Amino acid sequence: EDASSAVQMQVFFISDGAPSDHTFERCEHGVAVWEEDPSFKGIFRGHARLYSCGETARECRPAIVRRVRDECCKAVKRLFEKFGVDRLHFHTVGFGPAQEEFQVLQDMVANLPRCSFQKLGLSANLLTSALSSLTSTVTQMRTEGGSSRGLTLRAARPREDAAAFHQQPRYINPHDNWDIYTGDRLVSKQTIVDDKLVDQPLEANGTGVAVKHSYFAQGAERVAFRCTEVGVQAESREVVAVGFPLVAKETLYEEQLLNARFHKNMARAQARGQRLAKNFNARMQCLMDSKEKQDERMIHFAPCSIYEVLDDDYTAGHAWILAEPMLEGQFHKWNNNGGKLHTPIGDPAIDEIPQVFSHFTWSVTDSKELVCDLQGVWNRFDGFTFTDPVIHFASNPHHNHRRRRGRRRTDKGDAGIKAYFETHRCSELCRQLG
Numbered sequence: 001e002d003a004s005s006a007v008q009m010q011v012f013f014i015s016d017g018a019p020s021d022h023t024f025e026r027c028e029h030g031v032a033v034w035e036e037d038p039s040f041k042g043i044f045r046g047h048a049r050l051y052s053c054g055e056t057a058r059e060c061r062p063a064i065v066r067r068v069r070d071e072c073c074k075a076v077k078r079l080f081e082k083f084g085v086d087r088l089h090f091h092t093v094g095f096g097p098a099q100e101e102f103q104v105l106q107d108m109v110a111n112l113p114r115c116s117f118q119k120l121g122l123s124a125n126l127l128t129s130a131l132s133s134l135t136s137t138v139t140q141m142r143t144e145g146g147s148s149r150g151l152t153l154r155a156a157r158p159r160e161d162a163a164a165f166h167q168q169p170r171y172i173n174p175h176d177n178w179d180i181y182t183g184d185r186l187v188s189k190q191t192i193v194d195d196k197l198v199d200q201p202l203e204a205n206g207t208g209v210a211v212k213h214s215y216f217a218q219g220a221e222r223v224a225f226r227c228t229e230v231g232v233q234a235e236s237r238e239v240v241a242v243g244f245p246l247v248a249k250e251t252l253y254e255e256q257l258l259n260a261r262f263h264k265n266m267a268r269a270q271a272r273g274q275r276l277a278k279n280f281n282a283r284m285q286c287l288m289d290s291k292e293k294q295d296e297r298m299i300h301f302a303p304c305s306i307y308e309v310l311d312d313d314y315t316a317g318h319a320w321i322l323a324e325p326m327l328e329g330q331f332h333k334w335n336n337n338g339g340k341l342h343t344p345i346g347d348p349a350i351d352e353i354p355q356v357f358s359h360f361t362w363s364v365t366d367s368k369e370l371v372c373d374l375q376g377v378w379n380r381f382d383g384f385t386f387t388d389p390v391i392h393f394a395s396n397p398h399h400n401h402r403r404r405r406g407r408r409r410t411d412k413g414d415a416g417i418k419a420y421f422e423t424h425r426c427s428e429l430c431r432q433l434g
Helices: 059-085 101-107 126-146 161-168 260-287 290-297 346-365 400-404 411-424 428-433
Strands: 011-017 088-094 115-119 178-180 186-193 196-199 208-218 224-234 239-251 300-301 304-312 318-323 367-371 376-379 383-387 390-393
Touching: 011 101, 011 367, 059 088, 059 101, 088 161, 101 115, 178 224, 178 304, 186 208, 186 260, 196 376, 208 239, 208 318, 224 318, 239 260, 260 300, 260 304, 260 318, 260 390, 260 428, 300 346, 346 367, 346 383, 346 411, 346 428, 367 411, 390 411
Parallel strands: 011 088, 088 115, 300 383
Antiparallel strands: 178 208, 186 196, 186 304, 208 224, 224 239, 239 318, 304 318, 367 390, 376 383
């Protein structure tokens, strides 16, 4: 019943050690090799003697342990496939002695979104704190998620160390887990200009694009990979990175991977945010009395490019990849699409700017749109650079059902706009901007 509804769920799995299910399992020879053999009296190497299936018992016992571990991991994955990645949080907690082995708990949440593992030792205070922290994610999930009913979650890819995010190599080797698209394998590169998709040239000396096969981050709708445009050296024929490092973003769902509209709508949202930011920046420059104040309050949205590539690994033999420049600096989030506000910088004069901008977008569009889910980087010289915004569109009787379906799952319409204004408190800057 829950699988077909929009209910949000959280699973909290606590264990005091490795699973003991393997002690009841039989090996492929039909022998319970993990059970004690009562016919043997005494102790063998400090332990009770176990049943044996012969010389292969040493192989059968670890094979059973691996089988139990794999079944645990598959069970978690089936939950995500059934309920949807945007509706489920799954957390494993190891509550036991420091020397206890919790590898299975870690494996259960590896390479899956919205998952975590915590090792708490035997501290009741740490357990209470963990429960409180994890419970708070339910509210966040309820407000941020959209519905993924009818969509098929893609097979999980490996996740790379987040520390590799800023390590862009000069030479791009397919043996280092890079997917390279050059020549006929790169169909096109396009971008959004004035709400239209137009062709865009590659970087100087570029002949294609390369995407890391393993991802480094995952969100409610997409997964992020390291990416770069590439060229080929004339003499050595080696593939080299050209231009600035990029971040490639692919959808989490099979159906959207082959749907160009999904990627275009993502790019349009970012381009729309930039057009509104241009208006906002012009107004801010008139209000601020120094260039320093102007610079640190400017808002930008990362420009997007859409690459169409040919790849037999995809169902239809081709796919679309959305890419944008890699943002430099510490990543922050100032608000979400459900009215939650954040102050990550700690300077009220700076942290209020994204909230003011969201209000400004609603005002300047005559209460038709509100740009939120503002996340990205900030510094005092360039101001804010955002990525992956959400635009809530107000209800309009002239917007038919078909048009509504073309919008992103994270667009909550009137409910999202209402949630924003329930927590937003207008400042003097809001009033100055009208």
